[in-house]
Amino acid sequence: MLRGLQRLGVSRSASPGKYFPQYKRYASAGLPEFTKDRYSHVKRGNFATLDQNHLNFFRDLLGENRVLTDPSDCQAHNVDWIRNVRGYSQCVLKPRTTKEVSQILAFCNSRRLAVCPQGGNTGLVGGSVPVFDEVVLHTALMNKIISIDNVLGVLVCEAGCVLENLENYLADNGLMMPLDLGAKGSCHIGGNVSTNAGGLRLLRYGNLHGSVLGLEAVKADGEVLDLLSTLKKDNTGFHLKHLFIGSEGTLGVVTKVAIQCPPKPRAVNVSFLGLESFEKVLETFQLAKRELGEILSSFELIDALSLDVVTGYHGMKSPLDDYPFYVLVETQGSNEVHDEGKMSKFLEKALESGVVKDGTVTNEDSKMKAIWALRERITDGLLLDGYVFKYDLSLPIKEFYGIVTEFRNRIGKDAVRICGYGHVGDGNIHLNISV
Ligand SMILES: Cc1cc2nc3c(=O)[nH]c(=O)nc-3n(C[C@H](O)[C@H](O)[C@H](O)COP(=O)(O)OP(=O)(O)OC[C@H]3O[C@@H](n4cnc5c(N)ncnc54)[C@H](O)[C@@H]3O)c2cc1C
Known part of the structure; x- marks a missing residue:
């Protein structure tokens, strides 16, 4: 018996907005200042500037539709979720496969073009958008589920899968994702791994160093690292995957993830x-x-x-x-x-x-x-x-x-x-x- 407790819907509700501030201002109404202007002491590196030859290569590789250059298409990829920082990239690439990611990175590396990997763009620290004119590599089309092991509860999927979609898919299999966060409707599993996202149930299911069993990543020079183990216990040698968990795109692009999924609670x-x-x-x-x-x-x-x-x-x-x-x-x-x-x-x-x-x-x-x-x-x-x-x-x-x-x-x-x-x-x- 829950003495003293009020069941939901029976209790009185608090007066809304008691502490409501007197002054309201709407930061989200306009575009933020360019990052390069706000932080003018941060200097652009010695990178190449995008030209027609670069664009021709990207279009030959991905086709017209997966190379965005129209400023209105690029805008959402240049501004972060809290509309705090803003880059001025003129090119957003949407690869579908690890091979395409590898070819893009190898090309950009050889031409000294800077790249900004981007998942759901829900990061709150400005890391997901370009500072200057970096090429954006957006993982949204890498959204396939590769396999599910119902016995061991192991999911293998591509990096661009949206967290909530994975959650829904797993629910049909009696499983759940080991992490959950308010941004689940937009954030990608590749972004979660790259930020070592914690979320609302870390207390119970631990952090991603424990639940990510393996991953695949592409280094800046295009080399593909196959670290996609699905074993719960794998005590052979070094575990390079841990370096990628929380590395925020600095070591390469995460393209696939194998993750341990607990049973869905009844x-x-x-x-x-x-x-x-x-x-x-x-x-x-x-x-x-x-x-x-x-x-x-x-x-x-x-x-x-x-x-x-x-x-x-x-x-x-x-x-x-x-x-x-x-x-x-x-x-x-x-x-x-x-x-x-x-x-x-x-x-x-x-x-x-x-x-x-x-x-x-x-x-x-x-x-x-x-x-x-x-x-x-x-x-x-x-x-x-x-x-x-x-x-x-x-x-x-x-x-x-x-x-x-x-x-x-x-x-x-x-x-x-x-x-x-x-x-x-x-x-x-x-x-x-x-x-
Ligand atoms: C409402 C809300 C609630 C949130 N709650 C939490 C929370 O509880 N806990 C928490 O930890 N975070 C939280 N966040 C922050 C954010 O959602 C997480 O950091 C999330 O993991 C970012 O995923 P993303 O796909 O949006 O990545 P993005 O924002 O697109 O990118 C984040 C960083 O990862 C890099 N990156 C993205 N994808 C890849 C990839 N495939 N390979 C290499 N690098 C990549 C980007 O370059 C960038 O540096 C919240 C955000 C919002 C808006």
């Missing part, structure tokens, strides 16, 4: 809790680890000013009254009765001890999605604040939220909003400063 529960201090958040995290054990799959923090973004800008309803902190706790397991029992016990203890002030829990799909949206839509909502400085920080857990307080003390009213949300389980906070 029982999922999500609770959303209100707390009065960050110390209580840490106490709740310890309690969750103790009580939920192996089924704990996510433990996400949202502070009041972050929740205000989604209630204010997106008009979403919070199921709880106002608190300084909220946490989203998710379990994934294989037995509904067992998992619900554990979640109930955890919530009872959290409420009875006063560590958690209020909460709601559900296992209904639509309601779980609604709660997850409160967390996942913060990132895009923040863009409506104006210019946002975004920091993605991994910190010792005790300092996790202190960084937000420190910035508030130092910057004070000069910022429109200073807020923090993120993955408590990984010590990874998203600090955002809107000005």
